[in-house]
Amino acid sequence: MKKKKLAKLQQQFQPSFKSIQSNLFHKMQEKVTAKYGFKVKAFTQTDRPNVLIVRRLDLDEDARNKEINLSLDENFTNMVQRIQNGEKDLGELFSDNLAQEVASHWTSVNETITQNDSVVTENETETKDQMTLSAFEDEVASYTNFYVETTDDRYEVKEQTKTESRLLATISTQSENEYTIETALKRKYKLKLALIPIIEAFANTPIENR
Numbered sequence: 753m754k755k756k757k758l759a760k761l762q763q764q765f766q767p768s769f770k771s772i773q774s775n776l777f778h779k780m781q782e783k784v785t786a787k788y789g790f791k792v793k794a795f796t797q798t799d800r801p802n803v804l805i806v807r808r809l810d811l812d813e814d815a816r817n818k819e820i821n822l823s824l825d826e827n828f829t830n831m832v833q834r835i836q837n838g839e840k841d842l843g844e845l846f847s848d849n850l851a852q853e854v855a856s857h858w859t860s861v862n863e864t865i866t867q868n869d870s871v872v873t874e875n876e877t878e879t880k881d882q883m884t885l886s887a888f889e890d891e892v893a894s895y896t897n898f899y900v901e902t903t904d905d906r907y908e909v910k911e912q913t914k915t916e917s918r919l920l921a922t923i924s925t926q927s928e929n930e931y932t933i934e935t936a937l938k939r940k941y942k943l944k945l946a947l948i949p950i951i952e953a954f955a956n957t958p959i960e961n962r
């Protein structure tokens with residue numbers, strides 16, 4: 753089959769942006785229920801397509817915090833497009849982080865996220881994307897003023913501000929699946945949903961394959 757014809761067929765069968773977005777919201781709802789023990793409904797409205805409304809279903813209708821609004825910004829759009837283009841396992845990683853972001857508005861989420869072999873199952877480890885150090889550095893550098901520094905025992909994701917070099921995350925150089933997301937990154941909603949899956953993918957890559 754000619755390359756042009758194959759590319760055309762692949763494009764025809766490529767899922768739409770809206771279907772991927774809908775699938776992400778559905779997965780997020782399931783993960784919030786499974787991990788945090790309550791049900792939510794996520795949806796957008798025609799007059800506000802760039803705002804995700806998340807409604808907690810177990811709260812009274814007049815509860816002050818029954819609904820939250822999350823901005824679906826350019827970083828969200830870029831992530832959906834990457835999933836649309838077939839980037840392996842990105843949908844699972846992104847929906848995980850979206851579920852955590854949503855749940856954090858109603859639950860107490862740990863200040864750091866540290867994973868090790870005892871909390872990551874064998875199947876989860878096998879299905880994560882593998883990423884070399886060079887690819888990881890390139891991904892991080894694609895965000896303005898972000899970069900990676902390497903020390904003896906960890907990789908450090910940093911942001912260069914006008915006044916300081918701010919630590920955003922660390923990944924162990926000695927152990928797989930061990931990383932920490934700092935509060936400084938958690939506060940960056942517009943970036944964290946895009947950047948945390950990249951950090952997770954690199955952290956889950958076997959040491960010898962980085």
